[in-house]
Amino acid sequence: MRWALAALALLAAGCDVLDPMWVQQKAKPYRPSPFYPDGIEMRAAPEGTLAREELHPADLATGLGADGKPLARDPMPLSRERLELGRKRFEVTCAACHGLLGDGDSPVARNMSLRPPPSLHLKVRNPDGYFYRVIAEGYGFMPSYASALTVEERWAVVDYLRALQLSQRARLDLVPPAERARLQRGGTP
Numbered sequence: 001m002r003w004a005l006a007a008l009a010l011l012a013a014g015c016d017v018l019d020p021m022w023v024q025q026k027a028k029p030y031r032p033s034p035f036y037p038d039g040i041e042m043r044a045a046p047e048g049t050l051a052r053e054e055l056h057p058a059d060l061a062t063g064l065g066a067d068g069k070p071l072a073r074d075p076m077p078l079s080r081e082r083l084e085l086g087r088k089r090f091e092v093t094c095a096a097c098h099g100l101l102g103d104g105d106s107p108v109a110r111n112m113s114l115r116p117p118p119s120l121h122l123k124v125r126n127p128d129g130y131f132y133r134v135i136a137e138g139y140g141f142m143p144s145y146a147s148a149l150t151v152e153e154r155w156a157v158v159d160y161l162r163a164l165q166l167s168q169r170a171r172l173d174l175v176p177p178a179e180r181a182r183l184q185r186g187g188t189p
C-alpha cells in the first residue's frame, strides 16, 4: 500500500513537471518581455546572418534573369557528378509522385484521383528556370521543396530532369554508336 501511494505521488509530481506545451513557459513573438533589455520577446537574427538563398547570386537563387524571366539554362556548370547528384535527389524527393522516369507513373499517381502528379515530359520546351521555380516555389497542389533541397541540389534535379526528358525522345543519331546498335536490335527502347 505504501509503495502504491509512493508511486502515485511520483506520478502526480511527474504530471506537474510535464505541463502541456500550451501552458509551459516560453517566448512568443510579438509579446512584451521582461527578460530582454529591449523588452521584446522576438529576437533579431545575429548581425551578418544570411538566409540560405542569400549565399548565391540572385539569378541562381530565384531562377529568374535580370529581365524577370525564368533562366533558359542552369547557370551552374554541368558535370557527371552533378547529374548523379540530381538523380539521387530526384529519386528521393520527386519520384514517389512523378515516377522514377518522371513520366507520372507512380504509386501515388495511381492512387490520387483529384489531381495526380503529371508527367514531367510534357513541357520540354519550358526553360530550366521554370522547373527550378516549380521546385523552389511549389506549383498548384505541389508544395515547395526548397527546404528539402539546397539551391545547388535544385539545379542538379533540373539537369537530371532534362536527361530524363531526353531519354524519352532523343534522336537515334544522338545515341553513341555502340548503344545505337543495341537499341535497334532490341526494338523500341
Ligand code: HEC
Binding pocket: 090, 093, 094, 095, 096, 097, 098, 108, 115, 116, 117, 118, 120, 122, 123, 131, 134, 135, 139, 140, 141, 142, 145, 157, 161
Ligand atoms: C507529393 C507528390 C509530389 C512530389 C513529391 C513532387 N511533386 Fe511535382 N507535382 C505534383 C502534383 C500533384 C503536381 C500538379 C499540381 C497541380 O497541377 O496543382 C506537380 C507538378 C509539378 C510540375 C509542373 C508540371 C507542369 O505541367 O507544369 C513540375 C515541373 C514538378 N511537379 C516537378 C517536381 C519535382 C522536380 C519534384 C521533386 C523536387 C516534385 N515535382 C515533387 C506532386 C508532387
